[in-house]
Amino acid sequence: MIKFLFQSFFVRWMRKLQIRRSYVASLPADIITDIFVRLPIKSVLICRCVCKHWNTLISNPNFAKLLLTYTLPAVMIRRKHSRFFHLVEYDRIEWHERRNNTLFSGVFEVLKPNSSSIKLDPKFEIPLLGTKVYAVLVCNGLFYLSCSNNGDISLVCNPITGEFIRLPKHPPILKPCECEISRGFGFHPKTNQYKVMRILIFKHDHPMVVEMLRVGSTTWINIEVDYPKNLISISRFSVYLNGALHWLGKDVDGNVSIWAFNFDTERFQSFSIPSDQGPKVGIHEFSGFFCMTYYNEPITMWIMKRYGIEESWTPILVNSDRNINSSITMFHDYIAYHDRENKEYKIFRTDCSDNIQILCLVPTLIPLKDIIIGDNVEVHNIYSLNYPKLRFY
Amino acid sequence: MELLCIRQWISGLLPTWLSAWCIKPVGGALVRQEPEYILLALMGSPLKKIMLCSSEKEIFSVEEQVMVQHSVIINNMIEDGSYNHEESKIPLDCVDSKTLKKVIDYCTHHTHHHNDNQEDLEAWDAQFLNVDSNGLYDLLMAANYLEIRNLLDLIYGTIKNMIKGKKIDEIRRIFNIKDHGFTPEEEEQNRKEYPHFY
Numbered sequence: 001m002i003k004f005l006f007q008s009f010f011v012r013w014m015r016k017l018q019i020r021r022s023y024v025a026s027l028p029a030d031i032i033t034d035i036f037v038r039l040p041i042k043s044v045l046i047c048r049c050v051c052k053h054w055n056t057l058i059s060n061p062n063f064a065k066l067l068l069t070y071t072l073p074a075v076m077i078r079r080k081h082s083r084f085f086h087l088v089e090y091d092r093i094e095w096h097e098r099r100n101n102t103l104f105s106g107v108f109e110v111l112k113p114n115s116s117s118i119k120l121d122p123k124f125e126i127p128l129l130g131t132k133v134y135a136v137l138v139c140n141g142l143f144y145l146s147c148s149n150n151g152d153i154s155l156v157c158n159p160i161t162g163e164f165i166r167l168p169k170h171p172p173i174l175k176p177c178e179c180e181i182s183r184g185f186g187f188h189p190k191t192n193q194y195k196v197m198r199i200l201i202f203k204h205d206h207p208m209v210v211e212m213l214r215v216g217s218t219t220w221i222n223i224e225v226d227y228p229k230n231l232i233s234i235s236r237f238s239v240y241l242n243g244a245l246h247w248l249g250k251d252v253d254g255n256v257s258i259w260a261f262n263f264d265t266e267r268f269q270s271f272s273i274p275s276d277q278g279p280k281v282g283i284h285e286f287s288g289f290f291c292m293t294y295y296n297e298p299i300t301m302w303i304m305k306r307y308g309i310e311e312s313w314t315p316i317l318v319n320s321d322r323n324i325n326s327s328i329t330m331f332h333d334y335i336a337y338h339d340r341e342n343k344e345y346k347i348f349r350t351d352c353s354d355n356i357q358i359l360c361l362v363p364t365l366i367p368l369k370d371i372i373i374g375d376n377v378e379v380h381n382i383y384s385l386n387y388p389k390l391r392f393y
Numbered sequence: 394m395e396l397l398c399i400r401q402w403i404s405g406l407l408p409t410w411l412s413a414w415c416i417k418p419v420g421g422a423l424v425r426q427e428p429e430y431i432l433l434a435l436m437g438s439p440l441k442k443i444m445l446c447s448s449e450k451e452i453f454s455v456e457e458q459v460m461v462q463h464s465v466i467i468n469n470m471i472e473d474g475s476y477n478h479e480e481s482k483i484p485l486d487c488v489d490s491k492t493l494k495k496v497i498d499y500c501t502h503h504t505h506h507h508n509d510n511q512e513d514l515e516a517w518d519a520q521f522l523n524v525d526s527n528g529l530y531d532l533l534m535a536a537n538y539l540e541i542r543n544l545l546d547l548i549y550g551t552i553k554n555m556i557k558g559k560k561i562d563e564i565r566r567i568f569n570i571k572d573h574g575f576t577p578e579e580e581e582q583n584r585k586e587y588p589h590f591y
Contacts, residue, residue, distance in 0.1 A: 035552050038553050051573040
């Protein structure tokens with residue numbers, strides 16, 4: 001009898017000891033994975049370094065795909081020409097319920113010119129030894145960076161994982177006169193390829209030169225396009241949406257229209273703008289729709305409810321509190337969109353000068369080699385290079 | 394339209410009528426039941442109870458409605474008829490008594506207080522999860538085994554808050570990870586690449 005009691009106590013005591021010792025080791029993999037997908041990206045990266053077991057789970061390519069389905073869109077902010085990018089994740093902003101929406105004041109601390117306290121983290125540095133990063137375009141969580149004005153150094157990278165691919169040099173610009181350079185970075189869903197474009201518009205009647213590179217290949221291709229001859233300039237950076245790149249184009253009469261390059265047809269198509277409210281305009285993607293903003297007083301935003309159909313331009317009200325679940329408000333120089341129900345937010349700059357650049361992306365951990373199709377694609381990692389100023393905050 | 398409703402009403406009441414006549418459908422046949430159950434059937438028995446047996450062989454009696462609403466496993470067991478109300482108990486060998494009691498507590502509270510306002514429910518949940526880490530672990534395994542979705546989400550949220558915003562050393566301490574399993578080279582590499590995570 002006593003022996004029986006002793007045995008049962010002993011067994012229970014041993015079991016308790018076991019649990020205390022191997023709390024985490026005995027959690028099944030699918031439970032741990034379920035927990036990881038609910039964490040913000042920074043915490044996922046931290047958990048990757050906590051222990052080998054967690055590292056294996058997170059480094060699994062299927063995990064990255066699963067995480068992408070849970071990840072909320074985030075915003076990355078950088079100062080002009082800076083190599084430092086700040087990631088602002090939805091979970092890490094403190095959302096207050098006050099009506100005047102000062103919830104963004106924390107976000108914009110870092111954007112004040114002399115702010116010494118960097119309130120946003122994590123911060124990602126792309127270490128390219130002292131060069132400025134001139135152009136950054138984002139598509140599906142990847143960045144295209146152009147690090148010198150003549151396009152010698154450019155790369156496509158995933159800032160979260162640090163992987164990047166160097167792109168081949170641009171072909172030299174042969175025409176003698178001045179030209180404007182516009183860039184685009186987008187994704188072609190049919191062929192699953194990322195494409196970079198460069199458009200040169202020359203003064204004095206030289207034809208436009210359009211070059212395209214499929215990321216993963218080694219040569220830039222010249223594309224012959226039809227375009228109206230009175231198109232004299234287009235915006236410097238494209239907006240990617242629906243398998244096409246969009247630029248704002250201006251003709252000799254000063255009329256503004258939208259030029260879309262479709263990757264399927266490899267042709268330009270133009271849309272007219274919704275209304276004639278002045279020269280200061282911007283285009284961007286908003287909740288899956290193509291959006292145009294007029295930076296007047298007051299600011300007006302129009303979205304193209306059905307893509308490609310000009311009659312479907314619909315104005316959205318800024319500063320309207322009609323919907324309690326989502327709101328668009330003006331705050332200093334920014335327009336902020338917050339959807340409480342779907343946990344989405346977006347920030348747009350209203351000032352056209354690009355002192356601060358705002359990039360909207362969905363952070364992803366998917367390795368580049370699974371995304372970029374090509375022969376002999378060499379993937380490097382900024383965190384494994386021996387740069388002296390290598391930091392990841 | 395009315396005919397359809399009447400038919401549904403009749404077919405809904407059929408089992409009660411049959412049981413009132415002491416006839417029970419078993420495996421396609423109709424079998425005469427024991428008389429004791431006539432009374433129960435006539436009463437309508439909304440508070441039908443089921444027996445859950447913990448790993449320590451302790452038996453807990455719980456309203457069927459409560460468990461069926463929350464636990465997918467128990468719901469499936471009862472629906473496919475493998476659970477015999479009169480005789481058997483559901484053996485839950487993976488769950489000990491203390492945890493089972495807590496799980497039953499959670500399900501009962503959420504069924505009965507379903508219409509309370511959100512804040513009260515959240516406050517109760519926070520109080521409910523005020524347990525030590527072993528208790529949390531046991532609850533997590535039980536909720537996973539019984540497939541109780543909302544309890545699982547609640548515990549996930551708690552663990553997520555334990556991880557969010559913490560650095561690596563703190564996380565290792567909280568989850569009692571004594572041996573991280575990296576080789577010394579790997580650990581050093583990580584510390585070099587991500588110094589601010591430690």
